[in-house]
Amino acid sequence: MDRFHAFSRACLVAGLGYSRSLEGMPRSPDAVSRTLESLLQRYRESVLRIGRRHGLSDHLLDEAVQELRIRLWRAFPGSEQLAAVSPGYLYRAAVTASLMVIRRRRAKRESGVEMTPRFEEIIPAREPRPDQAFDESELAERLMRAVDELPAARQAVVRLHLQGYHRDEIAGLLGWSEAKTRNLLYRGLDDLRALLAKRGIGPGAVV
Amino acid sequence: MNEEDLVRLYQRGATRREATRDGCVPPEALLDVVERRGPEATRLQSVNHAMACADCREELELLRATRIVRDRARLPRFGFALAASLVLAAGLGFYAFGRQRAPTGIDAGGVTRSGSDDVQLVTTGAVSTQAPNLVWRSATGAASYVVELRREDGTLLARGTTADTVFAVPDSVRAGPDSDAYWAVTARLSDGTSLSSTARRIRLTP
Numbered sequence: 001m002d003r004f005h006a007f008s009r010a011c012l013v014a015g016l017g018y019s020r021s022l023e024g025m026p027r028s029p030d031a032v033s034r035t036l037e038s039l040l041q042r043y044r045e046s047v048l049r050i051g052r053r054h055g056l057s058d059h060l061l062d063e064a065v066q067e068l069r070i071r072l073w074r075a076f077p078g079s080e081q082l083a084a085v086s087p088g089y090l091y092r093a094a095v096t097a098s099l100m101v102i103r104r105r106r107a108k109r110e111s112g113v114e115m116t117p118r119f120e121e122i123i124p125a126r127e128p129r130p131d132q133a134f135d136e137s138e139l140a141e142r143l144m145r146a147v148d149e150l151p152a153a154r155q156a157v158v159r160l161h162l163q164g165y166h167r168d169e170i171a172g173l174l175g176w177s178e179a180k181t182r183n184l185l186y187r188g189l190d191d192l193r194a195l196l197a198k199r200g201i202g203p204g205a206v207v
Numbered sequence: 208m209n210e211e212d213l214v215r216l217y218q219r220g221a222t223r224r225e226a227t228r229d230g231c232v233p234p235e236a237l238l239d240v241v242e243r244r245g246p247e248a249t250r251l252q253s254v255n256h257a258m259a260c261a262d263c264r265e266e267l268e269l270l271r272a273t274r275i276v277r278d279r280a281r282l283p284r285f286g287f288a289l290a291a292s293l294v295l296a297a298g299l300g301f302y303a304f305g306r307q308r309a310p311t312g313i314d315a316g317g318v319t320r321s322g323s324d325d326v327q328l329v330t331t332g333a334v335s336t337q338a339p340n341l342v343w344r345s346a347t348g349a350a351s352y353v354v355e356l357r358r359e360d361g362t363l364l365a366r367g368t369t370a371d372t373v374f375a376v377p378d379s380v381r382a383g384p385d386s387d388a389y390w391a392v393t394a395r396l397s398d399g400t401s402l403s404s405t406a407r408r409i410r411l412t413p
Contacts, residue, residue, distance in 0.1 A: 043276065046272075046276040046279075047269070047272040047273055047276055048272075050271075050272040050275050050276065051268040051269060051271070051272035054264070054268045054271075055261065055264055055265045055268055056265055056268040056269055056272060057265060060265055060266070060269055061269060064269060091273070091274075091277045094273050095238065095270065095273060098266075098269050098270055098273060099234045099235070099238065099270075101269075102234040102237075102266045102269070103234055105262075105266075106228060106231070106234075109228055109262075136216065136219060137219070139216050140216040140217070140219040140220035141220060143213065143216045143217055143220055144217070144220040144221070144259065147217070147259075152248065152251040152252065152255065153251060155251075155255050156251045156254045156255050156258070159217075159254070159255055159258030159259065160254065160258055162213060162214050162217035162218070162258075163217070163218065163221065163258050163264065164214070164218075172275075173240065173241070173254070173271060174250070174251075174254070175243045189210075189213075192213070193208075196208065201208060202208065
């Protein structure tokens with residue numbers, strides 16, 4: 001495989017798709033820099049487009065992209081080497097960078113370094129009345145305990161569903177068929193409602 | 208409590224738990240979920256934790272999105288292969304139909320060896336002034352039927368749409384000398400899909 005096609009494939013893995021602009025192979029450090037930045041930018045946008053809906057913040061992703069940038073620069077100082085990077089390598093590099101960032105973030109938390117609060121934590125979505133907030137906190141806690149009691153498979157589907165994942169996404173993540181996922185979800189939600197009803201939480205519990 | 212309430216309360220409960228990371232699953236376990244490695248029970252355990260812990264969920268999402276980006280990057284090639292397969296299958300279908308019409312591809316019984324045979328043809332033998340009708344069995348859910356009659360070289364002799372299961376071959380088609388022809392029926396179903404018969408040979412006589 002020639003280097004241009006190897007690089008094009010690498011870009012595909014980064015969510016870039018085939019790009020005519022890549023026909024001009026990187027020949028200088030500037031060209032490498034531009035190509036790398038373009039690759040990373042598209043990778044970032046692709047990941048964020050998928051992940052933002054499910055709580056992925058710009059902050060965590062930017063850290064992962066920066067880590068990936070450093071890794072690629074270190075591993076491929078020359079344009080020829082960068083051009084020959086394989087798609088598999090690029091994916092593994094992105095995963096390794098992500099794991100590194102996650103570990104670092106956890107280490108900071110454990111060492112007591114204050115984390116920058118996320119935007120949604122600074123500005124609450126709404127301001128419930130104090131009594132309502134208490135009621136909802138109590139209900140939320142009881143709901144979480146009820147979910148804990150579900151069998152593992154149903155619990156996973158229900159949790160993913162309640163976190164806003166679509167059935168297709170759940171099936172894809174768990175490696176199940178759509179039918180199995182749907183079945184477990186319906187049964188899981190039924191079980192959950194039954195558990196809540198047993199605890200006296202039924203229709204009308206939340207105003 | 209409706210589903211909207213459940214979602215809101217659950218997300219509130221999951222958010223509240225993020226104050227500490229006690230009991231969080233290792234990053235590698237989150238990667239195992241995304242890459243579907245290891246026992247399912249372990250992966251479910253990781254998912255169940257991540258969906259109750261805002262930090263782990265965000266980390267899982269970073270890995271999941273990265274994986275999806277890679278998988279989607281493969282889609283165009285797969286999509287192209289799929290499209291190419293469909294074109295190839297369609298081409299082979301036409302080729303098979305053409306062979307059935309060719310003299311060398313005629314099977315003795317007049318029933319072709321390809322086609323879905325979802326619509327069953329009844330008429331065999333000769334179509335003449337005395338017996339001008341092509342008859343087939345009704346297909347469940349069919350709103351109409353498209354009948355085609357072609358010569359061996361593929362020339363279209365007659366084409367008609369009917370809601371019935373009978374099609375009268377026009378006199379003009381039977382005006383010439385005896386010749387073989389092939390006919391087939393496509394049922395248009397009310398749900399927008401269609402079913403096809405195999406092509407069957409008949410003899411046209413004046």
